[in-house]
Amino acid sequence: MLNRSLEFSVVPGEVIGEIVRDDVSGIVNLIAETYRAHAANQTVNPASQFLRFPKRPNARIISLPAYLGNEQPVSGVKWIASYPDNIKLGIPRASAVLLLNDSDTGYPVACLEGSLISAARTAASAVLAADWLCGHTRRVARIGFVGTGFIARNIFDFLVGMQWSAGEVVLCDLEADYARRFARYVERKDWPVLEIASSASETVKACDMTVFTTTAARPHVTGVDLLAHRPRILHISLRDLAPDIILAADNIVDDVDHCLTADTSPHLAEQLTGGRGFVTGTIADLIDGRVRLSADRPAIFSPFGMGILDIALGRYVYERALAGKQAQRIAGFFPVLNGDRAS
16 A cells, blocks of 8 residues: 555656666666566556557557555556657657556555656666676676667666676667767766777677667567677667577566567567577576576577566655655645545
């Protein structure tokens, strides 16, 4: 239960950013425990619903409802819009809100700015997977970022926050200015940028670990020769890798049914082979020792992005905002007359 007094609060992005920056390791641990709760059947995570527009084929709004039923039950929904043409207007591609509901009454108790929640849970998920894919070394000789926008920057921040380091950084982005700005940001954290690569394939081939955060709608990286050095790949954007790449690696996902849908790269691999035997297991399986990675194969983490992560992190932020008196309470939000609830 979150709230029994029928109060409603708003938590703005500025507050969320501050709370997230203050406890990166705590958030990574929270995401790990949420994955484990999902594996223990303590969650409900329905399929995401996509709202598309006939006159804006590249735009969409996605609804991600979820329920987390561990020791502090909570439900809610993330409503996140992706409008790529926003970049031309000088505003971010994605925007979102997150609603949290009281588990006993069903009443919504809070609305949080959702894009920072979404970015932080994505970054925490990626860095958690990096730990497990790389054997908890938290050091790579060379790391690549394919796609250098908002999500990439958040993943980089979480890597820094978790005390990762890299000898060299390789960047690749269709928007050269994005890559240059990201390079300056990385160098301010004392991570040396080696080069801005001309292609994603070149980046994978050159790096021990590559992070994909693009808006690609279909695979553009192919050829198993790229994997000869057994790299680790954080395939956050899900549709960059051709099926031959997927089939040549150990594959870790967040949830098999969710990930193998909507023409993701693993879904295309399933369509090609007619089975799911190429999936090594989930991140929870890896954490709890039910699966192990092969020493002589590359490894890929492909997370579909689950609403339970948004809800878990949203509750965490909401509780801290309340404790710090940073949540903006909205008096009179619910219709209550003379002490009686309106029907």
